[in-house]
Amino acid sequence: MEEHLAHGALWTIKEGFTYPNEYIYWTIHIVVYPYITGLVAGAFVLSSMYHVFGKTELKPVAKFSLVFSFALLLMATSPLMLHLTHPLNSINMILTPHFYSAIAAFTVVYLTYMAIVLAEIWFVFRPFIIEQAKEKKGLLGLIYNAMTLGSYDVSEKALETDHKIVRILAAVGIPAAAFLHGYVGFIFGSVKTVPLWKTPLMPFIFLMSAIISGVAGCVVTYILGMSLKGNFICGATIRSMCKVLVWFLVAAIVLEGIDIVFHAYTAEEFWSIMSELLFQRFAFKMLVVQWLLGMILPLILLLLPRLSMLRAFISAMLVLIGVFTMRWDVVIGGQSMSKSLGGFLTYNMPIIPRSMETFLEGPIPITGLLLMPLLLLFIFNKVLPVFTEVFNEEDCGFTEGLLSKKDHVNH
Amino acid sequence: MSLSRRELLKMGFLAVCGAVIPLSALQILTPEAAASLIRPYSEKKRWAFVVDTTKCVGCGMCVKACKLENEIPFNTDVQRTWVERYVQLKDGDVLIDSPQGARHGFTKNDPQGKEVNEAEIAKGFFVPKLCNQCEKPSCVQVCPVGATYKTDDGVVLVDKNWCIGCGYCINNCPYLARFFNPITNSADKCTFCYHRITKGMNTACMDACAFGARKIGMLNDPASELAKIISTERVSVLKPEYGNEPQVFYIGLDSIVR
Numbered sequence: 109m110e111e112h113l114a115h116g117a118l119w120t121i122k123e124g125f126t127y128p129n130e131y132i133y134w135t136i137h138i139v140v141y142p143y144i145t146g147l148v149a150g151a152f153v154l155s156s157m158y159h160v161f162g163k164t165e166l167k168p169v170a171k172f173s174l175v176f177s178f179a180l181l182l183m184a185t186s187p188l189m190l191h192l193t194h195p196l197n198s199i200n201m202i203l204t205p206h207f208y209s210a211i212a213a214f215t216v217v218y219l220t221y222m223a224i225v226l227a228e229i230w231f232v233f234r235p236f237i238i239e240q241a242k243e244k245k246g247l248l249g250l251i252y253n254a255m256t257l258g259s260y261d262v263s264e265k266a267l268e269t270d271h272k273i274v275r276i277l278a279a280v281g282i283p284a285a286a287f288l289h290g291y292v293g294f295i296f297g298s299v300k301t302v303p304l305w306k307t308p309l310m311p312f313i314f315l316m317s318a319i320i321s322g323v324a325g326c327v328v329t330y331i332l333g334m335s336l337k338g339n340f341i342c343g344a345t346i347r348s349m350c351k352v353l354v355w356f357l358v359a360a361i362v363l364e365g366i367d368i369v370f371h372a373y374t375a376e377e378f379w380s381i382m383s384e385l386l387f388q389r390f391a392f393k394m395l396v397v398q399w400l401l402g403m404i405l406p407l408i409l410l411l412l413p414r415l416s417m418l419r420a421f422i423s424a425m426l427v428l429i430g431v432f433t434m435r436w437d438v439v440i441g442g443q444s445m446s447k448s449l450g451g452f453l454t455y456n457m458p459i460i461p462r463s464m465e466t467f468l469e470g471p472i473p474i475t476g477l478l479l480m481p482l483l484l485l486f487i488f489n490k491v492l493p494v495f496t497e498v499f500n501e502e503d504c505g506f507t508e509g510l511l512s513k514k515d516h517v518n519h
Numbered sequence: 520m521s522l523s524r525r526e527l528l529k530m531g532f533l534a535v536c537g538a539v540i541p542l543s544a545l546q547i548l549t550p551e552a553a554a555s556l557i558r559p560y561s562e563k564k565r566w567a568f569v570v571d572t573t574k575c576v577g578c579g580m581c582v583k584a585c586k587l588e589n590e591i592p593f594n595t596d597v598q599r600t601w602v603e604r605y606v607q608l609k610d611g612d613v614l615i616d617s618p619q620g621a622r623h624g625f626t627k628n629d630p631q632g633k634e635v636n637e638a639e640i641a642k643g644f645f646v647p648k649l650c651n652q653c654e655k656p657s658c659v660q661v662c663p664v665g666a667t668y669k670t671d672d673g674v675v676l677v678d679k680n681w682c683i684g685c686g687y688c689i690n691n692c693p694y695l696a697r698f699f700n701p702i703t704n705s706a707d708k709c710t711f712c713y714h715r716i717t718k719g720m721n722t723a724c725m726d727a728c729a730f731g732a733r734k735i736g737m738l739n740d741p742a743s744e745l746a747k748i749i750s751t752e753r754v755s756v757l758k759p760e761y762g763n764e765p766q767v768f769y770i771g772l773d774s775i776v777r
Contacts, residue, residue, distance in 0.1 A: 112592040112701035125615035125631070125777070127648075127695035128601045133686040193684025193704040200664040200683055211663035211687055300657065300761055301693045447695055448777040450615055 124451030137191035150322010151177035159278035172494035179484035304442040316360035321431035327424035342504035402430010564672040574732040579624030584727030597698035599709035650696040650709035651765030658688035679705035
């Protein structure tokens, strides 16, 4: 007789009393899915800071973060496709969406957001595209000409309209980005059988961690991209991004802290198993990596005076690792507590691919998937350059002067 | 023709109102509503199940029968029905297990792999589990494509060809009644042997039980033994706090049952 392993049996180790059908069903893909959508939302919010709130010092990263957000957005569905046992059936989401299900709205939310981001990119780059379409010959010229969508109007009036539209799109994009990720939080927060997930705070917790990861992702990628090109990086820009990071870090710490304190204080039936999870089994991942290294240490590093480029880079890297660990702790940790409240399930990711299933569930596809947005960004950068010196040293100095003046007035 | 803004709004409003009327007719004429005109609600069928835990001896024949009947690979550790063993010791410790869903039966004194001195045992019993065919099934609520649905007579089924395999239903079932079928790779669960009960037969697990611990029947049928038990005896359900309104009723549950 042919042996069939249960889906999940390969990577789940059970202890104590767990139900016979209980396995870790949501694995590494579902860890990466909220991580990527979080980066999308955070990067977009950062680009809107310039367009909507007129933070001039963020001008050098406004285009970059928008295109980066798009590159990430393109990859946001792929972890889900890897996760489905019937990926080819995913078209059913569009054919027969069942809107009582939180997941069913995904197509709508995703495509709406995609439309906003694409439109904003087009309007932001329109003058550049037209300029290139007129200049470039051959294949590149053809691409640029196609990208103009037949509009070659660069009159002052047209540009002013563009500017207005960009502001509107960026403004509409903020709630859309917040919704995209808050909605991912809702998908988890509404699973009533998993005590670690079931909290109305979940959408907000996810949103805050999304923004910090997105901003941190932009800091890291921008510094890397500019350094590789040997371009000048304006310190005022990086410091301004770090300021955003600090504010949202504080919000994330407060929200995630309240969540744990609340669980501990109300100490419901599940608290004994949850405290074992948080303070013993996941203590290193959760307390050391997620909290100390991922949130508290970068907050201290960013708040210390005379922030250097290197310190900003390290802090942002720490935040990126911390948020990834947070996604892991939430997704895997939530399922680690048996729904019988009498046992634990340990997730052992299959490292060596021995079959199609272990390959898909292993580290190779997911690593490729996490690197893809960077590759996409590299390709997009060839057509729509984002790693350019928007500010030269003089502009940068001028902006810094303005900022310190403002600070001076404020004090 | 020129159209003022006021006229456009007026005509638009009328068009929307006009469209709503025929659409609302569809709402009135749902198949269920039409059927209820002919057949009053009290006669509506509703399958339910009774498990008498006081009669279960943990032989596991029901699990075996279910696996064979529903073609769930026998050696795979997923099952549509299973039996749990509860042993409470005199010092208050509770040992619970269900090795391989008890498809080989409980044949040894080894709860959770430990041999327990019989003198230390305060009480022990078995609890068979299966899908609760909830009145408000969270699995049906969360299925993004509508691949899982509740039939008119109350049984929750899965369309294995439409399932996308996201596992949202599995994570949302408080009873862990769901799993991925290792052959179809779709979500799977107990159907109360829908293919049998709709032909007047019993479920496979019920036929396999030599002790009468399992009973299927119609809730609204005064002639059924099940309806009589539920209406006259003290029965309870598992995890009512989730609000799913489970329709598997238990005799002899204990507070240590998870």
